[in-house]
Amino acid sequence: MIYKIPESVLVVIYTPGGQVLLIRRADAGTWQSVTGSKDYPHESWADTAVREVQEETGIDALHPACQLQDWQLENVYEIYPAWRWRYHPEVSRNTERVFGLRVPDPTPITLSPTEHTEWQWLHWQAAADHCFSASNAEAILMLPRFDQQVGR
Structure with missing residues (x-):
């Protein structure tokens, strides 16, 4: 078995008007920003x-x-037991690097149907409330700190 690397990214995608993109996971039905693991250790x-x-x-x-x-922030968290089988048996924690991606409004979205079922744009504060992951919600709430025009 090829195990996942316990290093991933969280990318908060947003518009100049402060709308944040959330996507619904196909496997869990929860809403989140873009996340994903490195494909190889030196990526x-x-x-x-x-x-x-x-x-x-x-x-x-x-x-x-x-x-x-790159917001130069890292979250280290316990991998949920339901997903731990994807990682080496000795691995229980993941390091997640946080990014922001400002995109024009409107930006077309094409989901990967095996990973996500729906998408929506929400005002950044509502998006934070809608996230399953606490670290994802926290990152969204930091958006005005990293883009001074958001939240004004």
């Missing part, structure tokens, strides 16, 4: 973020109209 955080955004939403984070920002 950079930024490369992982760009790849995961493309895979999960169809958005090209490197497009000139988009602005990807």
Whole structure:
């Protein structure tokens, strides 16, 4: 078995008006921002973020109209028991690097149907309330700190 690497990204995708994209997980039915693990140990955080955004939403984070920002934040958390089988048996914790991705409004979304079933744009405060993950909600609530125009 090929185990997942316990290093992942969380990418908060948002518009200049403060709308945040949430996507519904196919396997759990919960709402979240883009997340995903590194494909190989030396893959950079930024490369992982760009790849995961493309895979999960169809958005090209490197497009000139988009602005990807590494927020230089990391969350370390216990991997949920339901998903621990994906990791080496000795692994119980994951490190998650947080990014923001500012996109133009409107931005078309193309979901990966094996991973997500729906998408929605919500005002950043409502999006934080709608997230399953506490670290995801916390990251969304930090949005005005990283983009001074949001929340004004």
